[in-house]
Amino acid sequence: MPRIVYLACPGCKxxxxxxxxxxxxxxxxxxxxYCHAEFRPEESSVPLRFEE
Amino acid sequence: xxxxxxxxxxxxxxxxxxxxxxxxPHDLRTFLERWEREHPEEIVHVEKPIDARFEVTALxxxxxxxxxxxxxxxxxxxxxxxxxxxxxxxxxxSSRQRLAELLEVPIDLLGREVYQxxxxxxxxxxVDRAAAPVKEVVRTGADVDVTAFPAPHHHExxxxxxxxxxxxxxxxxxxxxxxxxLHRGWLKGPDEIRVYMTASTDNNRIxxxxxxxxxxxxxxxxxxxxxxxxLGCESRVPVTESHLAAAGGLLRQPLRLVPSxxxxxxxxVPADAEVxxxxxxxxxxxxxxxxxxxxxxxxxxxRWNPYIRVTAVTHRRDAYWHDLMVGHSHWVGSLNHEGxxxxxxxxxxxxxxxxxxxxxxxxxxxxxxxIEKNYDGLGKSALVAALGADPRIKHAWVFDEDVDIMDxxxxxxxxxxxxxxxxxxxxxxxxxxxxxxxxxxxITGAKVGFDCxxxxxxxxxxxxxxxxADVLARIDPEEYIGRAKLAAIPHEPWG
Numbered sequence: 094m095p096r097i098v099y100l101a102c103p104g105c106k107x108x109x110x111x112x113x114x115x116x117x118x119x120x121x122x123x124x125x126x127y128c129h130a131e132f133r134p135e136e137s138s139v140p141l142r143f144e145e
Numbered sequence: 146x147x148x149x150x151x152x153x154x155x156x157x158x159x160x161x162x163x164x165x166x167x168x169x170p171h172d173l174r175t176f177l178e179r180w181e182r183e184h185p186e187e188i189v190h191v192e193k194p195i196d197a198r199f200e201v202t203a204l205x206x207x208x209x210x211x212x213x214x215x216x217x218x219x220x221x222x223x224x225x226x227x228x229x230x231x232x233x234x235x236x237x238x239s240s241r242q243r244l245a246e247l248l249e250v251p252i253d254l255l256g257r258e259v260y261q262x263x264x265x266x267x268x269x270x271x272v273d274r275a276a277a278p279v280k281e282v283v284r285t286g287a288d289v290d291v292t293a294f295p296a297p298h299h300h301e302x303x304x305x306x307x308x309x310x311x312x313x314x315x316x317x318x319x320x321x322x323x324x325x326x327l328h329r330g331w332l333k334g335p336d337e338i339r340v341y342m343t344a345s346t347d348n349n350r351i352x353x354x355x356x357x358x359x360x361x362x363x364x365x366x367x368x369x370x371x372x373x374x375x376l377g378c379e380s381r382v383p384v385t386e387s388h389l390a391a392a393g394g395l396l397r398q399p400l401r402l403v404p405s406x407x408x409x410x411x412x413x414v415p416a417d418a419e420v421x422x423x424x425x426x427x428x429x430x431x432x433x434x435x436x437x438x439x440x441x442x443x444x445x446x447x448r449w450n451p452y453i454r455v456t457a458v459t460h461r462r463d464a465y466w467h468d469l470m471v472g473h474s475h476w477v478g479s480l481n482h483e484g485x486x487x488x489x490x491x492x493x494x495x496x497x498x499x500x501x502x503x504x505x506x507x508x509x510x511x512x513x514x515x516i517e518k519n520y521d522g523l524g525k526s527a528l529v530a531a532l533g534a535d536p537r538i539k540h541a542w543v544f545d546e547d548v549d550i551m552d553x554x555x556x557x558x559x560x561x562x563x564x565x566x567x568x569x570x571x572x573x574x575x576x577x578x579x580x581x582x583x584x585x586x587x588i589t590g591a592k593v594g595f596d597c598x599x600x601x602x603x604x605x606x607x608x609x610x611x612x613x614a615d616v617l618a619r620i621d622p623e624e625y626i627g628r629a630k631l632a633a634i635p636h637e638p639w640g
Contacts, residue, residue, distance in 0.1 A: 126304035
């Protein structure tokens with residue numbers, strides 16, 4: 094299980110990071126801290142990167 | 146069950162009249178008035194408009210770099226082009242010297258004093274709504290708007306303005322006791338606050354226990370109080386004791402409470418706070434919260450966290466919004482660690498002289514101990530006790546009595562000359578550590594101890610350089626170099 098998941102907003106394309114629970118909790122969704130768009134991690138505009 | 150009726154005798158609320166509490170209650174305003182009178186140089190009034198988004202943090206960053214730690218009051222905070230009605234107070238907890246003067250102790254004894262005073266819990270006092278300044282304005286329903294307050298948007302990657310100096314109070318249904326702790330809260334909308342319920346806290350346990358019973362959780366944030374109330378409420382208090390009573394211990398005055406507006410008369414909140422935000426955490430509901438710039442001075446990741454549906458906001462007419470500049474200097478965590486570690490280590494090493502939790506270690510991760518080492522092994526015993534005292538303590542150092550542990554040049558010099566890595570190092574792998582440490586693996590990490598003490602007597606050890614004290618005292622550089630020349634020599638921080 095990674096400690097942190099790096100992703101990017103599909104709307105504004107800016108990068109941020111989230112906890113690993115977003116990968117395992119099906120009803121969860123991320124919120125871009127820059128434009129507040131809501132999306133699932135798999136919708137990230139860049140491939141997910143993981144910090145162990 | 147009536148929560149207020151279930152408190153322990155030591156914390157049982159009493160009426161103000163019964164308690165004879167006639168003196169003006171200590172609050173943020175009594176502190177500010179006193180400091181304006183006695184130390185006006187430490188109160189900075191910012192009249193120029195300043196944006197809640199990054200500009201307040203930039204100002205604090207610049208002051209911090211100059212090693213200046215005043216109370217900063219911003220009177221014209223702007224957010225999204227809108228001038229906010231209320232003033233912002235920040236950086237209040239940044240000065241160790243100020244807190245020492247408030248507690249009337251030398252700066253090296255500050256943590257111990259906090260620990261001792263929080264043990265002198267004061268009974269709580271319940272007052273009528275009419276006597277509670279925090280009820281001067283009461284807003285419920287559609288009138289609620291938490292975004293009207295000047296909460297800073299602190300750092301890049303934060304999603305918006307955050308409550309940072311808000312004590313989140315819950316009542317434990319098992320004991321009836323209050324539990325209050327600082328929890329960050331994102332002001333997401335007029336009636337929504339997303340909150341980080343830190344995993345190791347009693348508030349987290351109370352909330353999850355309510356959720357296990359499919360019950361919503363009643364909560365209240367209270368913001369803005371006397372600095373000693375802030376220190377007291379954030380102190381380590383067992384689940385069987387009241388944080389609010391501990392705050393009274395720091396103040397040496399009972400904390401005045403008043404019934405909530407929407408959470409029931411048994412849910413009591415501080416009457417002399419600046420702002421109280423009441424609400425409900427709906428059971429089993431989560432929303433994204435963060436990322437947020439935390440005390441280790443890194444942005445922590447976004448979390449799938451609960452949120453508060455705000456049911457009421459009460460405040461003083463001209464309420465101050467208190468902000469704790471997280472990720473910058475403040476002594477709230479350090480002082481509580483110092484007192485607690487002192488008590489824990491002292492039981493094992495009676496010759497412990499001092500504990501210091503420096504700001505360079507985030508105010509949590511590092512602890513310096515000073516002991517009188519009268520037999521071998523004492524240094525390592527002190528380290529083991531200190532490392533076990535709190536999950537957030539990651540590295541501990543122990544020094545001899547002659548080392549000034551509040552001078553980090555001294556600390557590093559002693560480490561350079563009295564420490565051998567193959568002999569004096571303790572490493573404990575995979576212990577529970579600080580969850581916000583960006584180098585840790587989840588909740589586990591290494592704990593490391595550095596024994597920087599000399600061998601115990603009678604084993605000899607080289608002497609430190611010294612000049613006879615009387616000679617040092619009588620040599621005045623101005624007499625030999627001249628005042629003007631001395632003043633003109635460039636200052637360098639590296640020597």
